[in-house]
Amino acid sequence: MKRVKLYFMFVAQHLKKMLQYRADFLIGVLSFVFIQAAGILFLDILVRETGLFTWTYYELLVIYAMFQIPRGIDHLLTDNLWMVSFYIRRGLFDKYLTRPMPVLWHILIERFQPEAFGELIVGSAILSYALPHLSVSLDFLSVVYLVVFVLLGALIYTSIKIITASIAFWTKDSHSVMQSAYEVAMFTKNPLEIYPKPLRFLLVYVLPFGFTSFYPTIFLLSKFSDGSVLTEGMDWILIKTPLGMLLQAGVTAFALLGISLLIWKKGLSRYESAGS
Amino acid sequence: MIHPKRGAFLRRYLPFTRGAMEEYLTYRFRFFFWLLFEFFYLFIAYFLWKGIFGAHAASQGIPLADVQIGAYDFSTMVLYVFFERIVFGLTSMQASNYMEDDIDQGNIAMRLIKPLDYRTQLFFQSLGSTVMNTLIFSFPFAIGLLVYATQTGLALSAGPISLVFFTLSLVFGGIINYLISFAFGLLIFLTINSFGMWQLKEAVERVFSGNLIPIALFPLWLRTTSGFLPFAQTRYVPILFILGTYENDIAGGIWALGVQLIWIVVLYLVTTLAWSKATRRIVVQGG
Numbered sequence: 289m290k291r292v293k294l295y296f297m298f299v300a301q302h303l304k305k306m307l308q309y310r311a312d313f314l315i316g317v318l319s320f321v322f323i324q325a326a327g328i329l330f331l332d333i334l335v336r337e338t339g340l341f342t343w344t345y346y347e348l349l350v351i352y353a354m355f356q357i358p359r360g361i362d363h364l365l366t367d368n369l370w371m372v373s374f375y376i377r378r379g380l381f382d383k384y385l386t387r388p389m390p391v392l393w394h395i396l397i398e399r400f401q402p403e404a405f406g407e408l409i410v411g412s413a414i415l416s417y418a419l420p421h422l423s424v425s426l427d428f429l430s431v432v433y434l435v436v437f438v439l440l441g442a443l444i445y446t447s448i449k450i451i452t453a454s455i456a457f458w459t460k461d462s463h464s465v466m467q468s469a470y471e472v473a474m475f476t477k478n479p480l481e482i483y484p485k486p487l488r489f490l491l492v493y494v495l496p497f498g499f500t501s502f503y504p505t506i507f508l509l510s511k512f513s514d515g516s517v518l519t520e521g522m523d524w525i526l527i528k529t530p531l532g533m534l535l536q537a538g539v540t541a542f543a544l545l546g547i548s549l550l551i552w553k554k555g556l557s558r559y560e561s562a563g564s
Numbered sequence: 565m566i567h568p569k570r571g572a573f574l575r576r577y578l579p580f581t582r583g584a585m586e587e588y589l590t591y592r593f594r595f596f597f598w599l600l601f602e603f604f605y606l607f608i609a610y611f612l613w614k615g616i617f618g619a620h621a622a623s624q625g626i627p628l629a630d631v632q633i634g635a636y637d638f639s640t641m642v643l644y645v646f647f648e649r650i651v652f653g654l655t656s657m658q659a660s661n662y663m664e665d666d667i668d669q670g671n672i673a674m675r676l677i678k679p680l681d682y683r684t685q686l687f688f689q690s691l692g693s694t695v696m697n698t699l700i701f702s703f704p705f706a707i708g709l710l711v712y713a714t715q716t717g718l719a720l721s722a723g724p725i726s727l728v729f730f731t732l733s734l735v736f737g738g739i740i741n742y743l744i745s746f747a748f749g750l751l752i753f754l755t756i757n758s759f760g761m762w763q764l765k766e767a768v769e770r771v772f773s774g775n776l777i778p779i780a781l782f783p784l785w786l787r788t789t790s791g792f793l794p795f796a797q798t799r800y801v802p803i804l805f806i807l808g809t810y811e812n813d814i815a816g817g818i819w820a821l822g823v824q825l826i827w828i829v830v831l832y833l834v835t836t837l838a839w840s841k842a843t844r845r846i847v848v849q850g851g
Contacts (some may be wrong), residue, residue: 311756311758312761313760314760315758315763318760320767329786330777333777333783335616337623341615461593464593464598465597471601474604475604478611478615479615482611482612482614484611
């Protein structure tokens with residue numbers, strides 16, 4: 289009898305948890321949409337008439353939308369990386385070492401973050417609003433290019449998260465470092481021409497977030513014919529053709545992934561449990 | 565006869581301020597990254613505004629220095645961006661952070677039975693975090709602004725009266741932020757304490773406190789909405805004073821301060837009412 293009662297108590301708890309979770313999820317997405325709407329309002333008030341450098345209002349919206357999509361994919365799949373330093377500090381990390389699976393893989397598949405649909409939905413919505421205002425014609429090949437671009441962008445996010453999360457193996461705390469690096473991506477919500485040249489270098493070669501939103505947009509909008517984008521926005525791109533840019537994005541993303549796996553491995557080998 | 569009493573009052577509550585300040589020292593390794601993060605933010609804002617004013621200059625065919633967006637030229641906008649961050653630290657009375665801790669760890673009942681007023685205690689805790697935020701954020705940015713201003717020959721148009729008004733409105737703004745934050749703490753206490761709620765609050769606050777753009781540049785409907793919300797009173801109003809908006813309009817300045825006072829009274833009454841309801845509810849549940 290006691291056990292039956294206990295069972296129903298557990299079920300009730302579980303249901304409450306689910307309800308709370310759903311409300312939480314809805315509120316979370318709502319706040320995300322709200323802040324994105326505010327960002328668009330900002331553009332709407334200030335640059336609707338004038339644009340920004342060679343970018344028209346609608347083209348700026350496309351950068352904004354393309355910013356969300358690789359970020360959303362990475363958010364959806366690898367959100368558990370944010371927890372690594374927490375797991376290490378609380379002594380919860382040991383469990384991953386005992387499983388017959390690579391540690392990093394286990395951490396990645398452990399959590400699926402549906403909140404990321406907020407980013408993907410907002411990104412697609414803005415894109416489908418802005419694109420009809422622009423004369424964009426996509427053939428099959430350019431769609432393939434675009435998909436590869438987006439996936440490489442997500443890979444860049446993931447790699448940077450792995451590198452910064454690994455720092456916790458040494459310091460037990462990596463959250464603030466991770467957040468600082470992750471939010472460097474904010475720079476790429478805007479056309480890179482507005483920034484000084486050294487910063488563009490940073491966004492192409494050090495924390496290459498440029499490949500996650502700005503360069504895919506140049507490709508999508510065929511801004512290659514635009515002289516000013518070529519000289520200002522693409523000054524750190526080696527071969528200024530679509531294929532050249534895609535190659536550079538690919539080399540960058542995979543190099544970064546390689547580095548991130550090396551650092552992770554090195555960190556894991558010196559990991560000491562926080563528990564006694 | 566008032567003095568010994570006040571001494572006892574402070575002796576009772578100042579330890580909370582000190583405690584909150586010491587708590588920050590636990591996180592001292594994060595200061596650097598927080599500051600870096602804020603620096604990014606300032607950097608982006610600066611170049612974005614530069615680009616926007618440049619675009620307006622190009623489309624109107626005038627030099628960048630002559631461009632006006634609303635009442636703002638480029639140098640005033642840069643001042644705005646700096647002061648927004650400075651005032652943010654100075655008025656950041658985040659009572660809800662401490663309430664959240666008390667709710668999550670189940671301490672709230674213990675807090676209530678102590679012979680201390682919980683709201684006063686929260687106030688003094690928030691004061692501690694505000695002092696630290698001022699040291700960590702406002703202070704470096706004030707220095708940054710000073711360096712930038714001397715490099716570019718930027719002058720502040722606020723005179724002595726504006727500075728006095730600015731100081732007053734900072735105090736009022738801090739109190740209003742404390743009350744807003746307490747109200748939010750009550751809300752999550754009575755409904756759900758979730759990451760989503762915090763995100764939503766932050767989002768609303770960001771837009772309506774003038775963090776994104778000066779509220780004067782909002783379209784009319786949004787400006788009207790903002791008038792019915794207290795958020796602009798915390799950061800935006802003090803910034804207007806330090807930018808010298810009321811330099812030649814003392815009546816307007818006094819009115820702006822009056823509005824802040826009205827908000828303090830309204831929020832105080834609302835939160836007092838809600839608080840007495842909430843505490844009664846706790847007693848019922850506990851009994």
